[in-house]
Amino acid sequence: MFEAGALGFLFLLVAVWTAFPMLWMIGASLKTNVAISNDPLSLWPARSTLEHYRYVWTQVPFARYIVNTFWVSLIVTAAKLGTSVLAAYAFSFYRFRGREVLFYALLLTAFVPFTATMIPNYLLVARLGLLSSVLGVALPQLADGLGIFLLRQAFRSVPLSFYEAARMERVGPLRILWHVLLPLVRPSLAALAILFFINTWNEYFWPFLILKEKSSYTLPIALQMFTNLEGGTNWGAMMAASTLTSLLPLLAYALAQRQIIETFLHSGVKG
Structure with missing residues (x-):
């Protein structure tokens, strides 16, 4: 009992330590700069104000940057989810020569550092004339080795009898995928969609390389630009901009944390 209580207390400390910067960011965005200077460690202001949000919204075209980031994230998420579903379906239910070798080769791509592919991808996008475009940011991110692995594990947890029964009824492969298999792995699909969306939304370096015009910037680039303009002194406005970017x-x-945790826990059920 004592060990369980001590472990729970340790987890609580870790949770508080992890959540503190985020709570401080939100609280500081609602304080005046004077209040931040006078009481920097308090999490919530005695009197809340939205002046920093109004300032950010008028000084920077945040609406445009939100739309840019949303479209990039949506395109990348849809493409990664589509290619992951089709590849995982083939690796789970079809037998072909070199299947395992090809699967592990795709999985290894998840461990290749971005710096190794950055220059070839940039040259490709530049030669295609896609600099400063949503498609230029999305093009090198249309597939994901980790997504293929996680969905393959999800498909392998589905009883094979479901697939065989559909085949005996002469149902086409795409109809089996759409009507039989995907409803059974819906939590994994939702979790992967959220992870792909969040990762793309927060991406900074690759969009920074591709997007040359301010009108095409995504939120992380705009946040860095705004921080530089403020000179690192207007803490309230910077925290308001960070909150808008992170919201x-x-x-x-x-909303999807349970599905995300379950997806990673179940990824090792079948090899």
């Missing part, structure tokens, strides 16, 4: 990913993760 949608935080909400998405909060």
